[in-house]
Amino acid sequence: MKQDNKFNMLSFTGKMKILHLSWMAFFITFVVWFNHAPLLGLIAQSLNISMAEVKTLLILNVALTIPARIIIGMLTDKFGPRLTYSFLLFAGSIPCFWFAFATDFAQLAMARLLLGFVGAGFVIGIRMVSEWFPANELGIAEGIYGGWGNFGSAAAAILLPTIALFFGGDDGWRYAVGFSGLICLAFSFVWYFNVSDSPKGSTYFKSKKMGGLEVTSKGDFFFLLLMKLPMYIALVLVTWKLSPHGVALISDSMAFGVYAVLAAILVYDCFCVYKVNKEIFHTPVPEIQRYQFKQVAAVNILYFTTFGSELAVVSMLPMFFADVYKLDMVYAGLVGSLFAIMNLIARPYGGWLSDHFGRKKTLMFVIAGLAVGFCAMSMITSAWPLFFAVLVVITCSFCVQAGCGAVFAVVPLIKRRLTGQIAGMTGAYGNTGGVFFLTVLSFVDYSTFFLVIAATAILGITAILFMNEPRGHMAEINDDGTVELIKVS
Template sequence: MSAKAIGYNRPSHAAYFALTIATLALIINFWAWSLLSPLGARYASELSLNPLSLSLLLAVPVIVGSLGRILLGIITDKFGGRIVFAVTCLLAMIPVIALAFSDTYSQLILVAIFLGIGGAAFVVGIPFVSAWFPPEKRGLVLGIYSMGNTGTAVSGFLTPRLDGAIGRQWTYYLVASLLFVMAIVFIVWGRNAPGWKPPKGSSFKRFASAAKSRITWDLATVYVITFGAFVAFGVYLPVLLKVSYGLSLTDAASRAAGFVLLATLARPVGGWLADKVGGKHVIRIVLIAVVVLAMFVALQPTLQLRTTIAYLSLAFALGCGNGAVFALVGKLSKPDIMGSVTGIVGACGGLGGFLPPLILGFTYQKTHSYSIALMMLALGALTAFFYINKRFQDLSTYKAR
């Protein structure tokens, strides 16, 4: 139930508090989800991992976090965001602590599976935050919430530095402690929107309704490209920059963190633009931009200013696309199935980020170049553009959106 529906002319202070704690919780969960990526090169050196083995290790949390979004979306529709966010933070602590005691490849793979909990947390906040705000504000608001993805950038920037300053174990203990704090915040001060009640009927029927919606799969198609590429670059860009341009691990991780940060900051811009000019127009422009920019970086130019601008422009485009997708989710989804819709769309986007790191590792192992994998991104974005452009024209629901 939206803030408008329950009688608010404008969002209350409680609404903005809910937005704030949800965003902070997402930042910490995404930090936990992304702990392996900034240290990937060090683990590869310590355990003598080949590029494909490292790619698999980095990809495991992505696929688990993606599939977990479906389940968490269903659970959030049933129990509400407050309790689900608290429990998710507590569960995400376990693999983070276990990571401190993992020193073999098999142990890391096992822990990586459960690190996916942090990545699944994203879907909890979409219905939780949406319920506090009227539809005309949801694009911007959900874009702000989605800035919780900066947890990936925080991980890229802080994790290698903390590893050097206080050691790997204490770095993991710190992240686990922050997750515990956020769980307490939700338990003690968190509230669902006024008037929220658990929906009646079967959770399976609500999920089936979301799964049958054409809107769900149209937006999932776009999100596979925009969020999938965002996740893939967030996970693999430190390795790509280190290998392609000879950067130090810290420098490569910092540049990758900048990519993730810009993409995340662009999400509310995409949401705001979707509110103003329509999400479908934003998505069209984004996909064309991804095609052009991915083709340019696929040429693997020398690390000059134009290369940096190209990568940052790609980050901005992906972020705007992500924001526009969930602006449409917030506007077009029924409140009682919004968690399920978010779960499906989010899962597809996350799965879109699972294969690219593997492809990057495999193609580099075979060709000593990342060009083929980057050209595949351009081809995927072009295919998505032609598909979704036709869907926007055919589906009356998208009119004036």
């Protein structure tokens, strides 16, 4: 694989051009995905929606991203990042415009649900970056991609309220949301005409089968089926929240219908996984082609805690500061954006630590820091000086974002041709965590909410203990049958 060897952030050629365009695409998807969060106060006033309905919008925003990341991961492995990201950006602008023109809660809810697909863009860039960077630079490259792209949520919190205030009136938020949709639409063309799936002369290994993640042993097959359950449970929670037991957007009969559909999809999903992997029940996979699914399970659980908590906290933190410190919603949004701003340095730093000090050690350090940070956040009250509260939030955020970076320093080193699907499942677990934590928030106070997140870190630390540090090489088979070894350490 012939590549430019220099890692120069000021360069916009070769692999660095791909990295910059990748984080820009991801940045835009996050601006669109979170364009509602800093504007919720204005939207609620404009359309006269209740606080329960506001919290429902937060949950809906992450719901469809769970299956979307699985689907987008499969499409990326099959059709390549160039085509898949272009399509997602183009299609994602449509529900964005719908949300901007919504006139009641039902329209807001449907547009927000569909916008969950935009959040799946993250998966595409993970595969793209892994194609262009060697193992010793992969942690920092994926960290920059994820961190700078994730900053889109903070940029939305800073930029969109400013645009809304500039236009003013009850419709100011509509102009802000619509502007983000236009940017998303325009960049779909920029991406398509300026990237390629892999460096010239290198092989883009495609998934051999569509419909489910390939595993390489019987035990891993059943482990995969077990790991699918939490994602479906999260979708059941979303449906329950929309039923009369929640905000009554749908009737009990409709809710039971959705439950039945989800059960049928789960059965079909399991069948597809069997169809993809049925050979392993009678023909053992050669040792050189195997990978351990426990690595996938571990990063899933860790991303549930790290990115799941980030999703939930970024969504609710402006309201937290507005309630606790009685701040204006615009200023509360700016203060709340500090949690996401840490993505700029913390995700790349988590990746860099992983490259230089090992994946497991780095994960253990940052997950422990996450637990301590959320315990400290649970103690924040109005008696605290705002400066100290912000300092605690920033410190906690650093561990959360560094943890996300460290997780995706591992993901591309598990199985190259399945990277999109593995990243998709891991990303879906992050959204599952977001749904879980936001559902918890709808029942408890802020302090308990932060403590629940801290408690999940124990599960994450347990998962780290069962991980293997990526070492040596992973093998992929070329179309002509030759074996190519890809360095992972």
